[in-house]
Amino acid sequence: MENTAKPVRKWDPIVKLTHWGVALVIVSNALIVGEGSIAHIYAGYFLAALIALRLLWGLIGSANARFSAFPPNPVAALGHARDIVAGRKEAHASHNPLGALMAYALWACLLVVIGSGIAMAGAPPAITTPVSVSQLVSEGEEEEGEGEHDEYGEGGEEGEGEEIFEEVHEIAVNLLYILIFLHIGGVALETARSGRRTVTAMLPGGR
Amino acid sequence: MSTPLKPRQRAAGRTLGDRRVTLVAGVVVVQAVAAIFFLADAVVDIAEDGWGWHVISEAAIAFALLAGVVAGAYHTRYMVERARRDAEALTIARGALAEQLQARFEEWKLTAAESDVALLSLKGFETAEISRLRNVAEGTVRAQLTSIYAKSGVSSRHGLLSQFFDDLIELGDA
Incomplete structure (x- = not known):
């Protein structure tokens, strides 16, 4: 009931929008659009904007969203892990210490994914002629040969460089999947421990 | 509460x-x-x-x-x-208002039931609504309200409300 409610602990709209925007891009780029397709590259830039905004928000955002509210602290994270094992519960206004580490890990991973992706793809490709949706989402050309990428690349020794970027991109993305898996597991665990607020705090409305 | x-x-x-x-x-x-x-x-x-x-x-x-x-x-x-x-x-x-209400209710020596009714009345519920919420007859609620007005020295719901608003407005001006 409303007049027994404590001050509402929910994420602010920037956190929610960037969180679900990032989730949407990852799902889209992993499952829906083809690797290296035009849509994939645009989604990547979209992702870059969301992450940039979230990191800016970490500096100048609302109290719970700022980095200072959840500094990366492995010692506190260990303590939190012990609390979980011992069945102790503690309320955290922002991320809990383990969740904070996860947030930084996800961001670091996403930055590598974004950086390597932009290094491969260059600027968002111009969509000049009317194209069909299938063209937009179909896989981009492989780097081997043709030099189609000269258009975006700096020319020269890009062949080898792009291969490295591709490797990095793939490794980082796979690491990202593992982190997301752990993230969802962590949320499930915290929900089981402390109740639905863990999830509802990130949902629209958030009550 | x-x-x-x-x-x-x-x-x-x-x-x-x-x-x-x-x-x-x-x-x-x-x-x-x-x-x-x-x-x-x-x-x-x-x-x-x-x-x-x-x-x-x-x-x-x-x-x-x-x-x-x-x-x-x-x-x-x-x-x-x-x-x-x-x-x-x-x-x-x-919280402060709730405390204030409780203090006044005690000062006026309202019974527990009267306190509840007074609170609902202050929150803007009509007599019929209060009787439904408390599962009692409307006549009972009306009698309780009359008793509340008598004990607090007012003659209407408006008077009851002003007992509290008076204080708040004075505080705001000071």
Whole structure:
């Protein structure tokens, strides 16, 4: 009931929008659009904007969203892990210490994914002629040969460089999947421990 | 204290505020996306054509977009923090008012049932609604209200309300 409610602990709209925007891009780029397709590259830039905004928000955002509210602290994270094992519960206004580490890990991973992706793809490709949706989402050309990428690349020794970027991109993305898996597991665990607020705090409305 | 609510106005007010913050936040997100694409475009243009009027104007627009993102973020933060402060202030005020009500009810020596009825009445419930909420006859509620008015030295619901508002308004002026 409303007049027994404590001050509402929910994420602010920037956190929610960037969180679900990032989730949407990852799902889209992993499952829906083809690797290296035009849509994939645009989604990547979209992702870059969301992450940039979230990191800016970490500096100048609302109290719970700022980095200072959840500094990366492995010692506190260990303590939190012990609390979980011992069945102790503690309320955290922002991320809990383990969740904070996860947030930084996800961001670091996403930055590598974004950086390597932009290094491969260059600027968002111009969509000049009317194209069909299938063209937009179909896989981009492989780097081997043709030099189609000269258009975006700096020319020269890009062949080898792009291969490295591709490797990095793939490794980082796979690491990202593992982190997301752990993230969802962590949320499930915290929900089981402390109740639905863990999830509802990130949902629209958030009550 | 967990009493029934006259929930309509309050719920609407809160959602409107939430929506306003979300709208501003949404605009900030769209601006951020636009800024990134524009910035990427400007960088490519600089790499390809070097500096020129075209690039300078593009850079200016990109800068304006970025400034808009930062300003929008600051504004969103202001709105979020203000909403949080308002909620906290409301919680504190609510607690204080509840204490004040309880103190007055005790001072007037209202019975437990009368206190409940007085509270519901102050919250704006009509006699019929109170009787439904408390599962008693309307006549009982009316009798209890009469007793409440007598004990508090007023003759109507308005008088009862003014017993509390009088204090608040004086406090506000002082």
